[in-house]
Amino acid sequence: MKILIVDDFSTMRRIIKNLLRDLGFNNTVEADDGSTGLPILQGGGIDFLVTDWNMPGMSGLELLQKVRSDPALAKLPVLMVTAEAKREQIILAAQAGVNGYVVKPFTAAVLKEKIEKIFERV
C-alpha cells in the first residue's frame, strides 16, 4: 500500500506521515501541492491519496477533479484533510467524488476511523 500525502506545510505532511506509520502504512510519498502531486499519481503505483485543500498552485479540489477525470486514476480512494469548513465546499468535495473528509484540527482517532472506513468500502 503506497500512499501519497499532498500538503503545502511540511509539518502537516510529517504529522500525517507519522500517524499513517502508526496505523501500519509505512510506504508514503509526499508532494507540496496538486501540480507536483498529479505527476506522481500519473506515474502510477499510488494506492491512496491524502490531500489538503488550500494550497498554492493546484488546490486539493482541483487535484481531486483531475484524478476523477483521468481513467487511470478515477478509482483511486481520496481522503481530504483540510481546514476548509464551509458547508458548500464539503458538498463540492462530495460531488467531486471524495471518499472521506477530515477537518483540521483533527485527532489520530478520526484519521484512523476515516481511513478504515474508506478501505472497508474499496
Added chain:
Amino acid sequence: MSVVEEVTDLQSFEVTLQEKAQELLLLLETGEFSGAMHILAELSEARNTIMYQEVGRLTRGLHTAIKQFNIDVEQTAALQVTKHDDQDALSEVSNAHERLNFVLELTESAANKTMDMVDASMPVAAELGVQAKMLRKDWQAMADAQGSMSELKDLGRTTESFLLEIEKGAEQLQTNYTEILLAQGFQDITGQLIKRVNGLVHDVESSLVNLVVVAGKVDSIAGVNRDLDDEPVEAAAKKKEDSNIKGHGPQVLEEEQIDVVSGQDDVDDLLSSLGF
C-alpha cells in the same frame, strides 16, 4: 486675520464657510461686490488649503505606516498576511486582523501545550534514570555475590548493560526535552512580530478609514457626487466560486457562521445526509 489661518480642520472650515456665507450675503445685498469677491477668493483658497492639508497629512501618515510595515514584514516574508479574497479593502484588513489574532491564539496554545507535555515528561524520564541506576547497582551486587553461577552472572551482566542503556536513554531524553523547551522560544518572536504586524494593520486601517472620510468631505466640498456602487454581481459570484475551489483558508469564528461546519461530527452528518 485671513480665513486660511483660521482654518485648521474640516469642522472649522464648515463653520467658517457658514459664517462667511452670511457675510457674503450681507455684502451682496448691500452691493459691496469687491468685498464679496474678496470673500469668495478667500473661501476658495481656504477650500484648497484644507484639501491639500488633509490629503498631505494622510499621505504622510500612510507613507509612514507603509514604510514601517515594509521594514517589519521584510523579515517575515513567509507570513502571508493578506490573501486574495472576495471582500473590499477594509474588510480584508479586518480579516487579516482576525486571522493574525487566530494565529496568535493557536501558536500560543500549541506552545503552552507542548511545554506542559515537556514539563510532565521530564520527571518521568528522570525517575526512569534513577530507577535504572538503582536496579543496575542491585544486579551488579547480586552478580558479584553469585560468583559460582555463571549463567546468572551473565544474565546479571546483560541486564546491567541493558539498564545502562536505559539510563543513557533517559539522559538523552532529558536533553531532548530541554531542546524542545528551548525551541518553543519561537513563540516569543513570532508572537511579537505578529502583534506588531497586527498593530500596523490596525493603523493602516484607521488611516484608510480617515482617507475615506476625507475623500467624502473633499467630494462634498468639491460638489462631486460619486456613485459608490458595489462590484457587479457576476464578478462577485465568479470570485466566490474561485474561492470555493481554491479554498478560503481556516475559519476563524466558526460559531458565528451558519455556512461553516463546527467540527468533524458536523462534516460527518453533512456527508451522511448526502448519502456517504
